[in-house]
Amino acid sequence: MSENTQKDRVSGNDLTGAVISEMLGKNFERLPDLIRKLFLYGPFYLAGNGALAGLISNSLFRRGLNVSQAAISSSLPMAMMPFLTTFALYNGTVSGPLLSGDLNCPTCALIRGALVGVVGGGLYPILLALPVNFGLACRYNTAPMPEKGNMLRYWMDLSKPVLRKMRAVILLQAVFGTYLASRHFDTYTKLAELTFDPKEEEIKE
Template identity: 30%
Template sequence: MAAPGSKAGADLRDAGVVQDIKMAAYLHGQPSPLEDAKLRRPTVIEMIGKKIEYLSKEKTLNIYGSVFLGTTAGFSGILANFIFRHCFKVNHDALKTYTSLTTLPFLSTVVSYKLFVTDALCSGKISQENCVLRSSLISLVCGVLYPSALAFSKNGRLAVKYHTVPLPPKGRVLLSWLLLCQTELKAMMIPLVFQTFAGILNGLHHYAVFESTLEETERED
């Protein structure tokens, strides 16, 4: 006759075996940490791909807006330099003046547009009206006023240096030179009008493309 203690011990072992089988079956139905990582990996890769695509679109927007206005500002600088060289009858240092009047307006436009339009758009701090206003002001200031003033000062100094025009009276240099160039200065109305419209259209387009890109990215996320 079996002892009661032996029978109780056997029952306990049987119960433990059954419990181990149930636990193994439960764990078999649940994904392991390794399987979990394998399942999450494609999702993470997809999210990273979407972020890279968004950043590339953002970079394209920055290049499109700033380089377009910078290029038109460079052409305005060339026109301004040609006008003032003709007014002051300057024939010296042509390469030097044309190089500076092309590169400086271009660089100032690109940097200003990135700081005041593209970065502000990416941070969500400006509205559509503000974006258009900033774009048009940058186009006007960096694309017309700055190259005109730069060409006026550079060629004026060359005129004084090489005595290509009579020296104006002391205290009336600016007024005399403006009177000398007043007829040719009317030609700068062409880039003035063009740069204003280019800034407005570029700001509208940049904001619209940015909004559509942002909505598409949020919808995919």
């Protein structure tokens, strides 16, 4: 395909999603190094915060249930699962759609980033830590167990103080997820200008 034909297709909005994604991917390497690194490695920091939230949640539930056994075996999944989940969610809902040209709404990108931070890096670690440590408490008899029919109330009463202590972490994840999505959308905007503007030769930091 000649250059003139490609420009005509861009101006006529006739490009398919696959072609747009390929064009954006090729021009991504032309962006400044700092911008590319933030786009590629930013989700790792958000996921790392999710792993930290998992460890904090695990510690709080262990204290609430007086669990002292299996510290390492319970901490490893509580760090790895939130990390992997948050990273996959962010790439699947923000980074991936931006780089493929499927996410063109800045508000939508910010909302997605905030939700990934809150759900994947905040609430999910708490919900994961509860059954893990409840199972350990049952196994080692470290705390009185609820009677039949009171399980839901018992879990809610156990989770309330943890949620109160984790509010700052959840808020931090929401703010960081929003900020990261904002920076990534700015990167997408520059990448779109570089890709679809014939007069745009390079992007400066």
